[in-house]
Amino acid sequence: MNEVYEKLQKCYADYEKKISFKPELALILGSGLGDFCDTMDVKETLDYREITGFPISTVVGHKGQFVFGYSGGVPIVAMQGRVHYYEGYSVQDAVLPTRLMKLMGAKTLFLTNAAGGINPAFKAGDFMLITDHISSFVPSPLIGANIEELGTRFPDMSEVYSRRLRGIIENAAAAEGVPLQRGVYVQTTGPNYETPAEIRMYGRLGADAVGMSTAIEAMAARHAGMEICGISCISNLAAGISANPLTHKEVQETADRVAPLFKKLVTRSITDIAGK
Numbered sequence: 001m002n003e004v005y006e007k008l009q010k011c012y013a014d015y016e017k018k019i020s021f022k023p024e025l026a027l028i029l030g031s032g033l034g035d036f037c038d039t040m041d042v043k044e045t046l047d048y049r050e051i052t053g054f055p056i057s058t059v060v061g062h063k064g065q066f067v068f069g070y071s072g073g074v075p076i077v078a079m080q081g082r083v084h085y086y087e088g089y090s091v092q093d094a095v096l097p098t099r100l101m102k103l104m105g106a107k108t109l110f111l112t113n114a115a116g117g118i119n120p121a122f123k124a125g126d127f128m129l130i131t132d133h134i135s136s137f138v139p140s141p142l143i144g145a146n147i148e149e150l151g152t153r154f155p156d157m158s159e160v161y162s163r164r165l166r167g168i169i170e171n172a173a174a175a176e177g178v179p180l181q182r183g184v185y186v187q188t189t190g191p192n193y194e195t196p197a198e199i200r201m202y203g204r205l206g207a208d209a210v211g212m213s214t215a216i217e218a219m220a221a222r223h224a225g226m227e228i229c230g231i232s233c234i235s236n237l238a239a240g241i242s243a244n245p246l247t248h249k250e251v252q253e254t255a256d257r258v259a260p261l262f263k264k265l266v267t268r269s270i271t272d273i274a275g276k
Contacts, residue, residue, distance in 0.1 A: 004092045005147045007053050011096065012103045014051045019044050021068035023077035025270060026098070026106035026226075028217060030113035031248070032255025033233065034063055034080045039263050042069040048081075055093045057081035066101075072271030077101055084213055085138060086190035095141040095220035099150065102224045108165070108273060109221040111230035112266070114251045115211040116193070116238035118203045119183055124237060124250075125258045126181050127265065128209050129169055130161050130230035134186040134202070135215035142223055151223040160218050165229035165273060172268040178261050183208025185232055187215035196240025210238055229273075231265070233258060 021044050029036055046066040048054045057064040064081040071078075079101075085094045098109065117126065146153040173180040186202050188194060190212030194202070202210055209232045221228050235254040236246055244250075255262075 002145050002147050004144065005149060008096060008099055008103070011051050011054055011100050015046065015100065015104060018050060019046055019068060021075065021077070022105045023068060023075050023101070024106060024274065025074055025076045025108045025110060026101035027076055027078040027110045027266070027270070028082050028098070028112060029078055029080055030082065030213065030233065032114055032235070032252045033112050033259070033262060035259055036263055036266060037067045037078055037080050039267060040067065040069040040071050040076070040078065042067055044068040055083040055087070055089045055096060057083050057087070072267050072274075074270050074274040076270065077104060077106060082213055084190065085216065086212055091139045091141045091216055092144070095216055098217045098220045099224060102150070102221065102226055107226060109217070109226045109228045110266070110270065111214050111217060111228065113211045113214045113230070113232050114235040114255055115185060115209040115232040116236055116246070117209055117234040117241065118199055118238050119181070119208040120241065122181060122208065122234050122237070124234060124254050126234040127178065127258070127262070128181040128183045128232040128234055129166060130185045130214070130232060131166065131182050132161060132184045133215040133218060134184060134205060134207055135219060137186065137188050138216055141216045141220045151225060155223045157219070157222060160222050161229055162227045165227060168272045169229060169231070169269045172272050173265055176264050176268050178265045181234070185214060185230070186210050188212060193246040194239050199238045199240045209234060233262060
C-alpha cells in the first residue's frame with residue numbers, strides 16, 4: 001500500500017473508533033477565525049493528539065482539534081487550527097487533515113484563511129472570495145506515488161474553486177449585507193512574511209492576496225474529488241503596501257474585529273450550499 005495512504009488509513013481508523021458523527025461539509029478555520037466553532041451546535045470533538053501519527057498544529061491561537069456538529073442545520077467538521085507546511089511537516093502531512101475529512105464523508109471543502117492584501121483596493125478587515133490560486137511557490141502535495149484510491153495521477157485544476165459555490169457565497173454575502181471582494185490567492189511557504197519586492201512580483205503575476213496555507217489543501221481536495229470554495233480575511237496590507245512592520249498580533253486583532261461578520265457570512269453560506 002502507498003505509504004502516505006497507509007498513514008491516512010490509520011488516522012481514519014482512529015476517527016472511526018472515537019467519533020460517530022458523519023459530516024457533509026469540511027471547514028478549515030484560518031488564523032484568528034477559530035471562534036466560529038462557538039456558533040456551532042457541537043456534538044463531538046477530537047484532539048489531533050488522539051490520532052495516531054497526525055500532525056499537530058503549533059501556531060499560537062490554533063486549538064488543534066476537529067469539531068463535529070451542526071451549522072445552520074448542516075452536519076460539518078471544522079478544523080479548529082490547521083497544519084502548515086512551515087511548521088516543518090512534509091507537504092503530504094500538511095494536507096493529511098483535508099484528505100481525512102474527505103474519508104469522513106465530507107463532499108465539500110470550505111477553506112478560510114488570514115491573508116495579506118496585495119490588491120491596492122483592499123483594506124484590512126475585508127473579505128475576499130477566492131476565485132483562483134497560484135501555488136507555484138510551494139511543493140505540490142501530489143508529488144510522489146499517486147494515491148489511486150483518492151484520485152487520478154494528473155487531476156485537472158482549471159476550476160479549483162467551484163463557480164457554483166462562489167455564486168452561492170456571493171448571494172449569501174449580499175443577503176447578509178457583508179461586503180465581499182474577489183481575487184486570486186498566492187501561497188508562499190512562510191513562516192517569514194514576504195519582502196516588498198516579492199509582493200510586487202506576486203501582484204504582477206495576478207495575485208490579490210498572499211498567505212501561507214490553502215492552495216495545497218485545495219489541490220489535495222480537488223484531487224480527491226471534493227467541491228471547493230474559500231474566503232480570505234484580509235488581516236493586513238502586505239509588505240511594501242503597509243507602512244508598518246507585519247506582525248501575527250495584527251492578524252489576530254483584525255480577525256477578532258471582523259469575527260461577527262465572518263460568522264454571519266460563513267453560517268449563511270454553509271446553509272445555502274447545503275440547500276437547507
